[in-house]
Amino acid sequence: MDGSRRDGRRPRCYAAAVLVTQPDGIILVDKPQGISSHRVVSIARRRLGLKKIGHAGTLDPMATGLLLLGVGPSTRLLTHLVGLGKTYTATIRLGVGTDSDDADGDPVSALGAAADAVSDQAIEAAVAALRGPIDQVPSTVSAIKVDGRRAYDLARKGETVTLRARRVTVDRFEVRGRVDRVVSVDGADVPVIDLDVVVSCSSGTYIRALARDVGAALGTGAHLTALRRTVVGPFAVDDAVDLEDEAVDVHSRLARPADVARRLFPVVQLDGHQAKDLGDGKRISVDHPDSEGPVAAIAAGGDRLVGLVAVRRGQLRVITNFPTAAGANA
Numbered sequence: 001m002d003g004s005r006r007d008g009r010r011p012r013c014y015a016a017a018v019l020v021t022q023p024d025g026i027i028l029v030d031k032p033q034g035i036s037s038h039r040v041v042s043i044a045r046r047r048l049g050l051k052k053i054g055h056a057g058t059l060d061p062m063a064t065g066l067l068l069l070g071v072g073p074s075t076r077l078l079t080h081l082v083g084l085g086k087t088y089t090a091t092i093r094l095g096v097g098t099d100s101d102d103a104d105g106d107p108v109s110a111l112g113a114a115a116d117a118v119s120d121q122a123i124e125a126a127v128a129a130l131r132g133p134i135d136q137v138p139s140t141v142s143a144i145k146v147d148g149r150r151a152y153d154l155a156r157k158g159e160t161v162t163l164r165a166r167r168v169t170v171d172r173f174e175v176r177g178r179v180d181r182v183v184s185v186d187g188a189d190v191p192v193i194d195l196d197v198v199v200s201c202s203s204g205t206y207i208r209a210l211a212r213d214v215g216a217a218l219g220t221g222a223h224l225t226a227l228r229r230t231v232v233g234p235f236a237v238d239d240a241v242d243l244e245d246e247a248v249d250v251h252s253r254l255a256r257p258a259d260v261a262r263r264l265f266p267v268v269q270l271d272g273h274q275a276k277d278l279g280d281g282k283r284i285s286v287d288h289p290d291s292e293g294p295v296a297a298i299a300a301g302g303d304r305l306v307g308l309v310a311v312r313r314g315q316l317r318v319i320t321n322f323p324t325a326a327g328a329n330a
Contacts, residue, residue, distance in 0.1 A: 023048045024072035025254030026081070030240035031059050031067045043243045044069050047250045056081035057203070057232070058143065062104050065229035066237040074257050076320050080264060080294065080308075084233030085171070087200040090224055092211040094118060095192035096185055097221030100141035101208035107185050109221040113193045115180040118218055123175060123195065126217035130210055131173050135165040139208045172200035173210065194225065234263045257305040257322055261296035265308065268295050268316070275299040275306045278316060285314050294319055 031040050037058045044053050048071060056068040056078045065088070070078040095113030098105030138144055140161045144151045151161050177196035182189050195214075199207055208224050215222025230237045241253045261267070268288045270278060277284050278297060288295070294308040297316060307321040 022072050023050050023251060023254060025074050025256055026077060026260045027069045027071060027250065027254050028235055028237070028240040029067045029069055029243055030237055031064055032242070032244065033064045034061055036061050037067060040067055040243060041069065044071070044250070047243060054078050056084075057086070059229060060102065060104070060208075060227070062102055062224075063227040063229065065227075066232050066235065066240055067229075068232055068235060071254060073323055074260070076322060077257065077260060077264075081233065083203045084264075085200065085202055086205075086229060086233075087172075087198065087231035088207050089226075089228045089230060090197050090199065090207050090211070091226040092195040092197055092214060092222050093183075093192050093225045094123075094195065094215055094218060094220045094222045095190055096183070096223060097212070097215060098223040100223075101139045101206075101212045102224040102227070105141065105223065110185040110188065110190045111219070111221050112191045113218070113220040114191045115193065118193055118220060120175075120178065122218060123178070123193075123214075126214045127173050127175060127197075129217065130213060131170050133167060133169050136168050136206065136209050136213075137165045138163050138206045139212065142206065166204060168205040169202040170199065170205060170210070171202075172198065174198050193220075200231075256303065258296070258298050258303055261298070261305050261308070265294050265296040266291065268297050268309070268311065269300065269302075270297055270306060271300050275304070278306050278309070278318065279321065281318070283315050283317065286311065286316055287314065 027044065029040055029044070031037065037055050041053050041055055045051055050072060052075060053069055053071050054075050056070065059065065059067055068081050070081070095111060096107055097109040099108050140151060140163065142151045142163070144163060146161060146163070151163060175195050175197050179194045180191070181194065182191050184190070199210065207227055211222045211224045241248050241250065243250065268286055274284050288311050290313065291311040295311055297306045297309045298304065299306050305322045308319045309316040310319055
């Protein structure tokens, strides 16, 4: 039969419903110098065709290195990624201070750092004093809010900015190299010392502020001339992608939520019925010790993160649920 109707009218055609799976996961990006973290997110949105993308921790335009992006439902993981410890390599220039504590700022002091006046021992003492738990005053040119306004906006308008010290932890602060040179500052030759350093620290630590405080301790002034983030928690920049390389298949570089969660949290495995019940908001019983922090509830087969849960007396309580591709837990 040709499908025609006896009354001469055309038969109705019904389009088949097609489930389109949106991108979902965490992508590791190697941010280039000279662009903002927001610009990186914009590039990712274009490459992935999705607006719901965010990042887990800003990198200044001058800085390069690892930026973690949450895509689609995986943006729910960003809260847990922001607080991870970080490792940086950096170059601190002794002898010149800037208003932003980095190379993007204007010089505010050029005291100089003559090679014979600043010993390696003095540098090590200044660095050592900044290891461990410290009370750090963030750089004035920062995104911290003061009475609802960004500190960098106030500073750029010439307003006085007073930021409170915050407790941070510097687990590692090492000098790996030293170069003595002369640079031109406002037309004058100034002796400086460039220190190549590596820093591992808690979230919220300002590497620019470490540079500033080393310079203050030595009486030379200092600022950052280079900064690269190499590690965030268990993730390394060696595994990151260059989003500006159009030859890279960005979709294939998305790490699945379940795989990311395994690297961050203890895991409780759920069978199919348990996964459905938890997704429906029901409390389920499991043989798992009580948890002090989130536990990743992963469905049988290991490829789907059902949610982040707390375990109390063998009962699971959902902290954050993760929808399926269809938009609901199943």
